[in-house]
Amino acid sequence: MSSAYKLLSDEELLDILTDSRKNNAAKNLTGMLLYGEGAFVQVLEGDAEAVDLTFKRIQLDYRHRNIITIISGEVEQRNFPEWFMGFKTVNADILRQFEGFMDVRKDGLLIQDEIRPAVIVLKTFAGANNMI
Numbered sequence: 608m609s610s611a612y613k614l615l616s617d618e619e620l621l622d623i624l625t626d627s628r629k630n631n632a633a634k635n636l637t638g639m640l641l642y643g644e645g646a647f648v649q650v651l652e653g654d655a656e657a658v659d660l661t662f663k664r665i666q667l668d669y670r671h672r673n674i675i676t677i678i679s680g681e682v683e684q685r686n687f688p689e690w691f692m693g694f695k696t697v698n699a700d701i702l703r704q705f706e707g708f709m710d711v712r713k714d715g716l717l718i719q720d721e722i723r724p725a726v727i728v729l730k731t732f733a734g735a736n737n738m739i
Contacts, residue, residue: 609671611645623670624694631691636661639686639693647671652685 615623620642627640636653649665651658658679666674687693 608649608673608675608677609647609665610673611642611647612670612672614645615642615670619670620694620696624692627692630661634661637685637687637690637692639690642694642696650686652682652687655681 624640631637631651631653634653634657636651636657638650638652640650641648651661662676665671
C-alpha cells in the first residue's frame with residue numbers, strides 16, 4: 608500500500624499502468640493495482656527476486672510515499688496469472704457496493720482496544736492518507 612505524492616490524473620495513471628505492464632511482462636510478474644483518492648493498493652506475483660527488485664523500484668519512485676508492506680511470502684498459485692497488471696480506479700461510491708465496506712472517515716476503523724498487526728497497519732495507512 609502507498610500514498611500518491613498528489614492526486615493523479617487519468618493520464619498519469621495510464622503512464623504508470625503502461626510502464627508497469629511492460630516491465631512486468633519482461634519479468635513474468637503478474638498482479639493487481641488499485642488506485643483511489645490518492646491511495647494505491649498493489650499485489651505483485653512472480654519470482655521472489657523479480658518481485659523484490661520491482662518493489663525496490665517502487666520504493667524509489669517519487670510518485671509513492673508512505674509505502675507499507677501488508678504481507679509477503681510464497682503462494683502455491685498466482686491469484687492474477689493472466690494479468691501483467693490488472694488495474695482499477697475506485698472511490699467510496701464503488702467501494703460501498705462491496706459487502707463489509709466501512710467508510711473510515713465516518714465510522715472509524717474498528718474498535719480502539721482491538722490490537723492486531725493488520726489493524727495497526729490499516730490504521731497507520733488510513734491515518735497517513737487523511738482517511739481518519
